[in-house]
Structure formats: structure tokens, C-alpha cells
Amino acid sequence: MGLLRSREFLMKDAYSFDVNEHEAMKSYHKMVGVYHDIFSDLRIPYVKAVADSGDIGGSLSHEWHYLHASGEDTVFTCSHSECGNVSNIEKTLSVPETIVECETESRFLQVGEVEYIKVVYPKDRHFDINLLKHKYPKIQEIRHTPESYTVVEDSRVSPHGLPMVLSEEGEVCFECKSGKLFKKRAIEVGHTFYLGTKYSNPLGLTAKVPEGDKLVERDVVMGCYGIGLSRIIASIAEITRDSQGFVWPRIISPWNVTVVESNTLSEDPSEIYDSLNKAQVDYRQDNRTNVNMGRKISHSNMIGIPLSIILGKKFPLIEIEIRGKRYGEDLAWKQLYHTKSFEWHVSTHGGVEKHLVDKDGLIAVLQALLIDM
Secondary structure, eight states: OOGGGOSOOOEEEEEEEESSHHHHHHHHHHHHHHHHHHHHHTOSOOEEEEOOOGGGOOSEEEEEEEEOTTOSEEEEEEOOTTTOOEEETTTOOEEOSSOOOOOEEEEEEEOSSSOEEEEEEETTSOBOGGGGTTTOTTOEEOSSOOSSOEEEEBTTTOTTOBOOBOOOTTSEETTTSSSBEEEEEEEEEEEEEEEETTTHHHHTOEEEEEETTEEEEEEOEEEEEEEEHHHHHHHHHHHHOBTTBOOOOGGGSSOSEEEEEOTTOOSOOHHHHHHHHHTTOOEEEOOOTTSOHHHHHHHHHHHTOSEEEEEOTTTTEEEEEEOSOOOSSSOHHHHHHHTOOSOEEEEEETTEEEEEEEGGGHHHHHHHHHHTO
8 A cells, every 4th residue: 555655754752851760760651551542542453562772762662563464663472471572673582492503603892891792693693782782781892802801602502691693483582481482573653762861961951859958950861752643544554454445443533424315215314413413423424416325335435434324215224334343352232232122133244244223222323333443
């Protein structure tokens, strides 16, 4: 479709400013909770992955992804249910099931003021210095050969080694030491960063904080939070589309219900529109006179509207055609169906689920169906 590679990119940015690390971490976790709420409301399954902060910096960050084959990012997930670790490829640590003798290569790195290490790793694997930052936060590349150094081997070279090459699918999760890693393509739609004082310190951004009976000037501790609005729309379109068109979750669909009147309708349907308006159902009536009913339904399906209702010859029974996907297992419409007090029939024709509902139960059924979408 090309939507994921569109030239326009709309992003929402937010920033937090706190007087100490404890409050800053509270703000960070509060925003992470907000992101969970946002992505849960959007209904599409997502993952929060431990991520490398990259050029933006900071000591902690998470990427928010939709897992899908069209994604350009790679994340690893742990198979162990009690671990469940998810991380992007730059932050995934792994160990081999068994150590196999292999050809190695090495390089020198500086890890302190006058401390150096020589890392040894398999020649056929991609070395990534960032994977060693959990052990050596100040690690950096050097061009010279130090006079003294400590040898550090990769976990594929020595059972006492450290992970320092990019992980591969099937290796053992370093976090739990038991689960297998699965590699998946992903679409990044958000990123949250704990920045600490990376920016506030060089900019001189401080706050006066009471300590005892005096005010003490402290660096402000920051966090930043980005979510790709246009990318979310494009991602959901890519993930949910089918041969008929888009299939939007209710919360972001252009509208929720399309109303179509058949030319066989012989009664005044005004009460139906009054009921829809009173219940604040987000609907549109397709009143085009030069388009037949079948094409109107087809167009509604192509746009991705969750439900279509047809007012026709069976009135006061009203047909509801299902387009939207359902999310979750405890479906609201089934609970209502088992306790119904009005005429309501459910059938499937040509793979399309249809509900035939008495007008007195229309609003309750529409609301229950939409809750699941």
C-alpha cells in the first residue's frame, strides 16, 4: 500500500520535568501507563520493547511496536511465559544452547580512565559495542593497542563470557537463561525516553529545591515521549486490511455505522434516526440516489466502517452487516444475545455475519457489537 512510507509524518511529543530522579522515574512510568492505555484502546496487539536510546540519549527507553511482516524493525521475544522479555535487536542479549568451536576475531576497547579490554567473538557474527554497555557504561572504541588489558570473551566463545554480538533466533534468552528467542518484524509507532540530565545540565536548566531551611539549585531531570500519529493510522491500515479494503477498529473509524435504505422500504424510518441520534451513535446515512444498495454496502466495507444497517422490506426487523474485527474473547454481544428480550437472529451468508434485529433492540445490539470492535 505504501502508507507506511508516506512522506508526511505527524508526531505527538511530550516532555516531563522533575526535581530529582525518583520523581522523574515516577513521571516516566506514569507516561508508560498512558501509552499502554492508548494502545489498548486502539485494540491492535502491540509490544513494548526495551530499546537503545541512540542519539537522543538517556539511560532508559522503550519502543512501542506492532508486530507485522511489513515492519522495518526487528524485535526479539522470549518464549518463557514468566520472562516474556521483548527487546529490539540492538538491546537483545542472548547465549547459545551449546558452545561450538569457531573462528574468532578481536578488538580493543576502553572501559574506564585507564582500563582496557580485549573482546573476542565469533568472526561470522556482528559485533555491537552497545551490547556491552550494561556491563561497561563508559565503553568506547579505540584505535591503538594498549599495553595492558583484560580479555573478555563472547558467550559463544566461553561459558563465562558476555553477549556482545547481535542475537539470532533460537538462541537462549540472557534475561531468564531458559526461554528461546523468536525474531519478529515490527512497526515502531512510539518511543519513550528517560533522559536524566543529559540536556538540562549543558543548558543550565535548574530548579531551586527546598532542603531543610534553604533552597538548593538542582539540575532538572527530564523525560520525553513520542508517538507517531500518522504512522499509527498507516500501521493499523496495513495490519487489518483485506481484499475488500480497510477494517478500522471502532475507536478510529471515520464513523461507526453506515445506514442504507432499501427501495423496498415501505414505512417511515424516522424513529430509527431519532433513536440513533438520541443514543449518540456515530453514523452516516448513504443517501446517494444514483448508487444501488449493494454498492453502498461495498463502499462502506471498503472504507472500513465497522457496521452497516439496512432498512428494507423486513422492517421493523433491521439487518446489521458486520465488517469490523472483534478483539478479545468475552464478547459483549454474545452476553446480550443470551439475555435478549426482543427478536434477534444471527446468520452467516458468504462469510459475512448478519444480525436481524427488532427495531426496539437495535440500539442495544449496535452498542454491544461496537464494544467488541
